[in-house]
Amino acid sequence: MAQQLTHTAVRPASAHRLLLGSGVVAGPVYVTVALAQALTREGFDLARHPWSFLAIGDLGWIQTANFILTALATIAFAAGLRRSLSPGRGARWAPLLLGAFGAGMLGAAAFPADPAMGFPAGTPEGPGAITLAGTLHMALGGVGFLCVSAACYVIASRFSRTGGKGWAVYxxxxxxLFLGSFMGIASGGVIPGANLAFVAGIVALWTWMSLLSLRLLRDAA
Structure with missing residues (x-):
């Protein structure tokens, strides 16, 4: 009977670590796949084109798959985060906000961005035609970005209450940083360097999530 109870306890603990581990790998995989495409796709310019454009064209399925897999890993991490933070401050809202971010990525994958600014290769320069799919892509992605920015502040509040001041500041x-970079790109390219700043914001955000996942995995152990 004791052995049976031990196995029952191990299974939920292992599942919890697996969910948290999803948060460790989500960011590095997403950034690596996106950057590899950004540096090799014909006509793509990191200084001008957002990574969403990589989901357009003949090879767009690669970035679409990248969106979907990363979104599912983020939602899985949100589920693990809920258990890690319960009970306590942020146990409800942080997972909900991160889950909404993942859902926003799924929506962005379902509705690709509109071709514009010379990408994919052969597309005329300029903003291009605006379609319903492109509008939904921006709207769903934007909501997700706002949610994950809010999640950072909720987690900060949690650490402030539990004595983790360094993590609260981080x-x-x-x-x-991420919210500011998103607002810069949402301005429509009016701000010079906005696209590169957004790339930096994306890398910073995924790095934060990976490190947070590692921190929670250590605590769970």
Missing amino acids: SRVTGT
Whole structure:
């Protein structure tokens, strides 16, 4: 009977670590796949084109798959985060906000961005035609970005209450950097260097999530 109870306890613990581990790998995989395409796709310019454009064209299925797999890993991490934070401050809202971010990525994968600014190769320069799919892509992605920025602040509040002041500052800085870079690209390219700043914001955000996952895995162990 004791052995049976031990196995029953191990299974939920292992599942929890697996969910948290999803948060470790989600960011590095997403960034690596996106950057590899950005540096090799004909006509793609990191300084001008958002990574969403990589889902357009003959090879767009690669970035679409990248969106979907990363979104599912993020939602899995959100489920693990809920258990890690319960009970306590942020146990409800942080997982919900991160889950909404993952859902926003799924929506962005379902509705690709509109071709514009010379990409894919052969597309005329300029903003291009605006379609319903392109509008939904921007709207769903934008909501997801706002949610994950809010999640950074919720996690910061949690750490402030539990004595993790370094993590509280790190989480606030990450949320502010990502939100600011998103607002810059949402301006429509009016701000010089906005696209590269958004790339930096994306890398910072995924780095934060990976490190947070590792921190929670260590605590769970």
